[in-house]
Amino acid sequence: xxxxxFIDSHLHVLGIGxxxxxxDLSQCQSIEDLINLLKKxxxxxxxxxxxxxxxxxxxxxxxxxxxxxxxxxxxxxMVTRVCGHVIAVNDKMLELANIHDKSKQILGGHFDxxxxxxxxxxxxxxxxxxxxxxxxxxxxxxxxxxxxxIKNGITAVASDDFCVFENSYEExxxxxKELYDQGxxxxxxxxxVNLPLDKLKDxxxxxxxxxxxxxxxxxxxxxxxxxxxxxxxTAALLxxxxxxPNEKGxxxxxxxxxxxxxxxxxxxxxxxxxxxxxxxxxxxxxQTIAKSMKISHRYEHAHAIxxxxxxxxxxxxxxxxxxxxxxxxxxxxxxxIKIIEDRLGYRTNDVYLFxxxxxxxxxxxxxxxxxxxxNPFYNIYTAMTYKSIKYPNEKSLNENQCxxxxxxxxxxxxxxxxxxxxxQLDSNDYILIDKDIYHISTEEIKDIxxxxxxxxxxxxxxxx
Ligand SMILES: [Zn+2]
Numbered sequence: 405x406x407x408x409x410f411i412d413s414h415l416h417v418l419g420i421g422x423x424x425x426x427x428d429l430s431q432c433q434s435i436e437d438l439i440n441l442l443k444k445x446x447x448x449x450x451x452x453x454x455x456x457x458x459x460x461x462x463x464x465x466x467x468x469x470x471x472x473x474x475x476x477x478x479x480x481x482m483v484t485r486v487c488g489h490v491i492a493v494n495d496k497m498l499e500l501a502n503i504h505d506k507s508k509q510i511l512g513g514h515f516d517x518x519x520x521x522x523x524x525x526x527x528x529x530x531x532x533x534x535x536x537x538x539x540x541x542x543x544x545x546x547x548x549x550x551x552x553x554i555k556n557g558i559t560a561v562a563s564d565d566f567c568v569f570e571n572s573y574e575e576x577x578x579x580x581k582e583l584y585d586q587g588x589x590x591x592x593x594x595x596x597v598n599l600p601l602d603k604l605k606d607x608x609x610x611x612x613x614x615x616x617x618x619x620x621x622x623x624x625x626x627x628x629x630x631x632x633x634x635x636x637x638t639a640a641l642l643x644x645x646x647x648x649p650n651e652k653g654x655x656x657x658x659x660x661x662x663x664x665x666x667x668x669x670x671x672x673x674x675x676x677x678x679x680x681x682x683x684x685x686x687x688x689x690x691q692t693i694a695k696s697m698k699i700s701h702r703y704e705h706a707h708a709i710x711x712x713x714x715x716x717x718x719x720x721x722x723x724x725x726x727x728x729x730x731x732x733x734x735x736x737x738x739x740x741i742k743i744i745e746d747r748l749g750y751r752t753n754d755v756y757l758f759x760x761x762x763x764x765x766x767x768x769x770x771x772x773x774x775x776x777x778x779n780p781f782y783n784i785y786t787a788m789t790y791k792s793i794k795y796p797n798e799k800s801l802n803e804n805q806c807x808x809x810x811x812x813x814x815x816x817x818x819x820x821x822x823x824x825x826x827x828q829l830d831s832n833d834y835i836l837i838d839k840d841i842y843h844i845s846t847e848e849i850k851d852i853x854x855x856x857x858x859x860x861x862x863x864x865x866x867x868x
Contacts, residue, residue: 405836405837405839405840405841406834406835406836407557407813407834407835407837407841408817408829408831408833408834408835409557409558409559409560409817409830409833409834409835409857409858409859410556410557410558410559410780410816410817410835411558411559411560411561411768411816411817411820411821411823411824412553412558412560412561412562412769412770412771412773412778412780412816412820413561413562413731413768413769413770413820413823413824414562414563414564414596414677414710414731414733414770414771414772414823415561415562415563415564415770415771415772415773415774415778416563416564416565416568416772416773416774416775417546417549417550417553417561417563417565417591417593418542418545418546418549418563418565418568418569418576419549419565419568419773419774420548420549420552420553420773420774420778421544421545421546421547421548421549421550422537422545422568422774423774424545424548424549424552424774425544425545425548426452426453426454427441427442427445427451427452427453427454427483428453428454428455429441429442429453429454429455429456429483430454430455430456430457430486432456432460432461433460433461433462434461434462434463435461435463435465435467435471438453438456438461438467438471438483439471439474439475441453442472442475442481442483443475443476446475446476446479448479449479450479450480450481450482450534450535451475451476451479451480451481451482452481452482452483452484452534453481453482453483453484454483454484454486454488455484455485455486456483456484456485456486457485457486458485466485466490466492466519466521467483467492467521468492468519468520468521469492469493469494469495469498469518469519469520469521470520471492472492472493472494472497472520473494473495475494476494476496477494477495477496478496479496480493480494480496480497480499480500481493481494481496481497482497482530482534489523489524489527490521490522490523491521491522491523491527491530492519492520492521492522493520493522493530494520495520497520497530497533498517498520500533501529501530501532501533503515503517503529504517505517505518507529509526510525510526510528510529511525512524512525513525513526513527513528514526515529536569536570536571537569537571539575539578539579542569542571542575542576542579543579543582543583543588546579546580546583546589547583547588547589550588550589550590550591551865552778553591553778554590554591554857554859554864554865555854555857555865556778556779556780556854557780557835557837557854557857558591558778558780559591559592559830559833559834559835559857559858559859560591560592560593560594560820560824560826560830560833561591561592561593561594561824562593562594562595562596562624562625562677562731562770562820562823562824563593563594563595563596564595564596564598564627565595565598566595566597566598566599567598567599573597573599573603573607577595577612577617580593580617580618580621581617581618581621584617584618584620584621585618589620589621590859590862590864591620591859592620592621592824592833592859593620593621593622594622594623594624594823594824594825595621595622595623595624596624596625596626596627596677597612597623597624597625597626597627597674598626598627598628598629599626601661601664601665601668604626604665604668604669605668608668608672608674613672613673613674614673614674614825622825624675624677624823624824624825625669625674625675625676625677625706625707625708625823626665626666626669626674626675626676626677627676627677627678627679627710628657628662628665628666628676628677628678628679629656629679630655630656630657630662630678630679630680630685630688630689631653631654631655631656631679631680631681631682631684631685632653632654632656632681633681634681634713634714634740634743634744634747635739635740635743637651637653637747638653638654639653639681639682639685639713639714640652640653640654640655640681640682640684640685640688641653641682641683641684641714642682642683642684642687642716643751645747645748646746646747646748646749646750646751647746647747647749652684653682653684655684655685655688657688659688659691659692662688662689662692663692663695663696666678666692666693666696667695667696667699667700670693670696670697670700670702670705671696671699671700671702673702675705675706675707675708676693676707676708677707677708677709677710677731677823678707678708678709678710679710679711680709680710680711680712680715681711681712681713681714682714683714683715683716683719683755686709686712686714686715686716686719687719689709689728690719690722690723690726690728693707693726693728694726697726703727705727706729706766706822706823706825707726707727707728707729708728708729708730708731708766708823709723709728709729709730709731710731710770710772711731711732711733711736711772712730712731712732712758712761713732713733713736713740713755713756714748714751714755714756715730715755715757715761716751716754716755716757717754717757717760720757720760720761720764720765721764723761723764723765724764724765727765727766728765729765729766729767729768729822729823730758730761730765730766730767730768731767731768731769731770731823732758732761732767732768732769732770733769733770733771733772733776733783734758734769734783734784734786734787734790734807735771735776735777735782735783735786736772736776737756737786737790737791737792737801738776738782738786738792738793738794738795739776739792739794741791741792741795741798741801742792742795742798744756744801752801753802756790756801756802756805757805758787758805758807759804759805759806759807759811760805762807762811762815766819766822767815767819768815768816768819768820768822768823769783769784769787769812769815769816769819769820770820771783780816781849781850781851781852782850783816784807784809784812784813784816784849784850785846785847785849785850787806787807787811787812787815788806788807788808788809788812788846788849789806789846790802790803790805790806793850809841809842809846809849813841817829830860832858832859832860832861833858833859833860834858835854835855835856835857835858836854836855836856837852837853837854837855838852838853838854838855839851839852853867854867855867
């Protein structure tokens, strides 16, 4: 059956492509497996892998320098553990990073020259020598991501790509423009402009605000990262974490710093989309937007909070009052379901209030891919059940917040239009799926497959 193409209102296109290019080691059952898999990539100038887990290995030990030397002594290799906080590297990588047995340790981290294992802040000693991708490689990443998006029935996105690597924002714009001009890039992108204050000033001065670079590619709102994550206990809370007394998470900006960013954007007619997970961060974002509006008198805007996971019920009327939207990811429940109650205790029923928000404010769905998979049917299933696909035995997080199918589909299409600066859906952007979504069980929705995807009437993906 036919459906409109999905719009994902916050993800990282470049990040999706980069993630795909990294060797996936998560299925390795032994170090021998891992070595054999990595050997297949020795045609690359540098090998980067991710996802290994020693608990899964028959050897029950961490990957070491010697294992990686077996893969290659000439190509630098870095493999990241599943948690992202530990890496192992080979001798060639140590040489490239100029690390030897007498190198100084780094505060907040540790490395062991003999084993080639680095942890926490010491990762930066290696990360800094990984070259920023050249234009060709950036193109490769974008096109890899494009394939994944259209295969999943996504026809338009709002994407945050300026801060993935050290490349300048103008280089990223140029790369995408070339890909669109050549007709290679298919999915439509509204850029969520992720820039620090000095670069934002430059961006505004050069006339990039809301600029249409190509019919399929334009500059969108300013993206601001205002706190961390629930998993890392870095989302900023009004009250302590239930599983860590005296800990409330971290605000990225002071009130003044956040105001400077938001207000500079606001007075130049630029909306902001603010990554805010904790309820303290939500409070800070609302207050700062309200303060800016008082001066700018720009009441017709599309400011929004991205994530809003721990936004509390008493804060929703304030978002309504100041016309602040929410870009949410029901699919986060998939992973978070294991930790929500531990982290938040008595607040558990007053968070992930996406349906309450849907009833009051502008709300759209997104996946934040590559953090979660880009598949819209997983996201719709999670929104409709508040259950996890990864942990199917866990009970629904909150049955009162479940979306109907129509509400979920709207949140993935028309409700996202404001976030990509479009008045209506493009009727020539549509998909064909393998099931009649209106006449199957909710359980079956997560298994729906996209058969064909059309953008501007052009068939850009087909299963056969
Ligand atoms: Zn994100």
